[in-house]
Amino acid sequence: MTQAHRGVVREAAIGVVALLGLLVLRLALGSAGGASARAGLALDAAAALAVWFAARASTRKARDARSRRAWLALTAYPLAWVVAPVTWLLGWPEALADVARALAMALAAASWLFAARAGDRWSRMRLVLDGALAAATAFVLGWGTVVPAVWAQSGGGAQGFAAVTLPLVAIWLAVLGFGMTWTELRNRSRLMPTLFVLALLVIAVSDVRWALGSSPVWAVAWGLYWIAVRGYGGTSPRAAVVITHITLTYEPYVLVLPTAAVLVVGVARGTGAAEPAVMGAAAVLVLLVVRQHVVSMESRALLIRLETTERLLRHQATHDHLTGLPGRVVLWERLEAASAERGTVGIPVAVAFVDLDGFKDVNDVHGHASGDAVLVEVARRLGAAIGAHGDDALAVRMSGDEFAVLLLRRAAREALDLAHAIHDALRVPMAVNGVEVLVTGSVGLASAPEGELNPSALLRAADVAMYRAKRAGNAGVEVAAAERG
Missing domain, CATH: 3.30.70.270 (Reverse transcriptase/Diguanylate cyclase domain)
Structure with missing residues (x-):
């Protein structure tokens, strides 16, 4: 193993140990009130501010305008989210925290969509639909476990809606980012966005835990973001998006199968499925159909590009480049x-x-x-x-x-x-x-x-x-x- 490889392994080990320590500390602080819970929220806010500070420096490394816009959105993302723990610490209205977290999710979505370089609007729409499929599937799976509890614990209404929706949005963004990472980026450039995806999943889990009165681990998510941001070396080269890529071929069906399993199990047990779960399953089906239409349009756009390229190559091969006459x-x-x-x-x-x-x-x-x-x-x-x-x-x-x-x-x-x-x-x-x-x-x-x-x-x-x-x-x-x- 070379000295450089040993250095990378050492840094990775330090990062894992630091994250585990942060996880243990955040769980120990809890969320049941009192000084320790307030310290936990302060730790979450401090971790988000650390990401904001690091992201500001990384923005200058972006090599094109689209990447800079992505980093500007990512820089504003933790800054908007910080309003939530500050709201809870100061006892401000809960609605302000919900709005701040919703705004943070919108900024995270903007950062992913700017980062995506998919060939055309159909490719970008496919990424969005894959994320929506995952969120709808998570809702169906969660209805029999945590979703009703989150709704009830949050008091229903607007706060209950936010408590249920925000984790689903985080899952949507994680799957959107996963699709972009594993179809556009090359192997050496996948670590940073993969850490972003993991961070979004940790945020989704933390949102659910917070709604249920358990200790969230938002600080761990921001720790993952901080490591990813610090490792950014500039805009990555992108690979051409090939719609026959195994990830794109099987991803929607992997997302749909759990929903089908829930419905089948409910029917087999004679209990059926709750109306919200059925509505979620219907949403999954509609999204799948729309997604397949988008893929067909994406295929058509790809074929048009291939035909155009073929005509151009044939023209170059059969015509004189100086006079433009055929050969x-x-x-x-x-x-x-x-x-x-x-x-x-x-x-x-x-x-x-x-x-x-x-x-x-x-x-x-x-x-x-x-x-x-x-x-x-x-x-x-x-x-x-x-x-x-x-x-x-x-x-x-x-x-x-x-x-x-x-x-x-x-x-x-x-x-x-x-x-x-x-x-x-x-x-x-x-x-x-x-x-x-x-x-x-x-x-x-x-x-x-x-x-x-x-x-x-x-x-x-x-x-x-x-x-x-x-x-x-x-x-x-x-x-x-x-x-x-």
């Missing part, structure tokens, strides 16, 4: 498609090969940047020469200073006129980087004979005609001899 692969695909169509309707097909004359001199005298500018201008002129024919004419960059033009239907019938138009367009001098240069072109034209189209033979004939024009030295238009007719 050999596209020319061959279009010829094969024309061959298949020609077999049924007999469309005319022609190909013109274009080789630039004088291009090497431009590169040698004016540099490769000027040569690139010439190629771009040639591509533009080719497009202008055949533009009136739309999809029936396609300009292609073959390689280097060689181009080709595929002509179909009406464009193929006017192939010779278009070849001369291309030749004439290239004879016009070009202004490149403030210098006028003259680059002409040798054009070889081949038309497919009647009957079956042979793409290889057609391209070879056009290539031969182009080299014949080049050898003639007139940079003109040469028609393949076999096709003169």
